Amino acid sequence: MIMSNLTDLTLSEMRAGLETRKFSSRELVGAALDRISRLDPALHAFLHVASETALQQADQADKDPRSSKPLHGIPVAVKDVLMVEGLPCTCGSKILEGFIAPYTATAVKRLKEAGAVIIGKTNTDEFAMGSSTENSAYGVTHNPWDGTRVPGGSSGGSAAAAAARYVPAALGTDTGGSVRQPASLCGVTGLKTTYGRVSRYGLVAFGSSLDTVGAIGRTAEDVAAVFSIMAGRDEKDATSADVAVPSMDLGGAQNAAPLRGLKVGVPKEYFIRGIQPEVEEKTRAAVAMLKDLGAEVREISLPHTEYALPVYYIIAPAEASANLARYDGIRYGPRAQADSLWDVFFKTRGQKFGAEVARRIMIGTYALSAGYYEAYYGQAQKVRTLIKRDFENAFRDVDVIAAPTAPTTAFKIGEHVNEPLAMYLEDVFTLPANLAGVPGISFNVGFDKNHLPIGMQLIGPHFREDLLLQVTHAYQGVTDWHKQQPRI
Amino acid sequence: MPLSQQEVEHIARLARLELSGEQKELYREQLSAILDYISKLRELDTSDVPPTAGGGLAQMLLRDDEAHPGLATGELLSNASQTEDEQFKIPPVFE
Numbered sequence: 206m207i208m209s210n211l212t213d214l215t216l217s218e219m220r221a222g223l224e225t226r227k228f229s230s231r232e233l234v235g236a237a238l239d240r241i242s243r244l245d246p247a248l249h250a251f252l253h254v255a256s257e258t259a260l261q262q263a264d265q266a267d268k269d270p271r272s273s274k275p276l277h278g279i280p281v282a283v284k285d286v287l288m289v290e291g292l293p294c295t296c297g298s299k300i301l302e303g304f305i306a307p308y309t310a311t312a313v314k315r316l317k318e319a320g321a322v323i324i325g326k327t328n329t330d331e332f333a334m335g336s337s338t339e340n341s342a343y344g345v346t347h348n349p350w351d352g353t354r355v356p357g358g359s360s361g362g363s364a365a366a367a368a369a370r371y372v373p374a375a376l377g378t379d380t381g382g383s384v385r386q387p388a389s390l391c392g393v394t395g396l397k398t399t400y401g402r403v404s405r406y407g408l409v410a411f412g413s414s415l416d417t418v419g420a421i422g423r424t425a426e427d428v429a430a431v432f433s434i435m436a437g438r439d440e441k442d443a444t445s446a447d448v449a450v451p452s453m454d455l456g457g458a459q460n461a462a463p464l465r466g467l468k469v470g471v472p473k474e475y476f477i478r479g480i481q482p483e484v485e486e487k488t489r490a491a492v493a494m495l496k497d498l499g500a501e502v503r504e505i506s507l508p509h510t511e512y513a514l515p516v517y518y519i520i521a522p523a524e525a526s527a528n529l530a531r532y533d534g535i536r537y538g539p540r541a542q543a544d545s546l547w548d549v550f551f552k553t554r555g556q557k558f559g560a561e562v563a564r565r566i567m568i569g570t571y572a573l574s575a576g577y578y579e580a581y582y583g584q585a586q587k588v589r590t591l592i593k594r595d596f597e598n599a600f601r602d603v604d605v606i607a608a609p610t611a612p613t614t615a616f617k618i619g620e621h622v623n624e625p626l627a628m629y630l631e632d633v634f635t636l637p638a639n640l641a642g643v644p645g646i647s648f649n650v651g652f653d654k655n656h657l658p659i660g661m662q663l664i665g666p667h668f669r670e671d672l673l674l675q676v677t678h679a680y681q682g683v684t685d686w687h688k689q690q691p692r693i
Numbered sequence: 694m695p696l697s698q699q700e701v702e703h704i705a706r707l708a709r710l711e712l713s714g715e716q717k718e719l720y721r722e723q724l725s726a727i728l729d730y731i732s733k734l735r736e737l738d739t740s741d742v743p744p745t746a747g748g749g750l751a752q753m754l755l756r757d758d759e760a761h762p763g764l765a766t767g768e769l770l771s772n773a774s775q776t777e778d779e780q781f782k783i784p785p786v787f788e
Contacts, residue, residue, distance in 0.1 A: 307768045414747045440756035444747070447754055515731035526708060535781050537772035546784050555711030563710055567724060570708040584734050586744035593745055625723055626730060
């Protein structure tokens, strides 16, 4: 096998090749590093490439070729909000410039224990706040399908790294759509897990009641492989759920009607004015394909959908304003020079936080401040209950919900800069799942006239990632959108 | 209702953010627009609805109350910009 083809392999193909000793982990990791060094100066998916430690880990893996570890010797990338001991963790922020993680996040630790080689840290909007990676203090990531466009965000670096075939899988995080929306804009498969399914230990906190760790890859099968390793109870995160992780048997392709008996709901509130016509068209075509595979499709209603965005933009900033209070220049990160402690706080935070983070800290501070708490935060928590109930009611009638992931395909770099509300609308279809804590997956279901990928999302009941992955796998068994690759 | 300049200054003070005059004006406009948008929630009657406080479903699970080794002092201090005698160093708080 020639080296340049190694990066085209899926995770399961890599595993098979390593097992049969067609190639070594060093060749595999070397091919990934080579591709990154050739293409990433233009794409900028990575904030830090850990070449040296990755090659050491690969050599270590090659010493034990008979290992049965599921990710043995396979390169994986990690979003720069998850800590990997000894590697930088900046969260795309100047306030953590130079920070070296003193310990490893549980999700990453489990991947490493399963044999994965951590190849580097991927770009993100600052503290995962954004939908384009334009809020990264270290520069935007370019969409592999069109370099003048954004990859989505906030896990835009991980989605671009998977789409550009640097790595077969990358970790992302999803607080309001940050795995699914970039997966949609980059034409890859991205899983947002149930709240509490994957430990948040070692994840830098943004919105603590919303944050989830997920995986991005080209196929449902590869995402399932990563997910099943990271999922499950961790004592170091008190909100981590003690719910068994089912085996990830996604079903074979031999069955002509693999989705027979599956009830798919299509929420009418997700087909709103302003949605790009091709997005609606391709989503409806994908739903028709699920029907061809045996599923029963019906229209449903999630009546409080229109309130998800305002609820989210109270709760997430409120939680962020509390979580980001810890960045004061004292315990980590650079410190602004000043004579008084008070001025150290003001100057460090004023100088080092970017505009979107500052905006959200202020919205959250305002929503939690004396006299406004009930009107904003209190009311948002109550409407959050109504949104949760919408999903509970829907899942009495259907097994999964199918909808567009994002209202548009990838937009131009700079198009929404300084228009925070326009940018927030990018997440209008993804936020509800975070508020309800339910899992979702986005995968490619076609292209628009500019050959930009279009994603559809499936939303499932709590802890039913297995079902979402099975349905996506069935769809990918009869289509080849997920096999197309950008010309870069 | 748009925020006043004084309100923006008050929020920034609570949030410990030093803002330039230009930033204050920009954020005044942007925050006013965002708050105006999110006040849409007031149109819903929620008098009978309980709040959802967290994202979790089940009870939070606590581990056994046993001591485990944590990070060593040196590791915890390694990311600080100023330290002395195994402690974080800050400007004087009392004159």
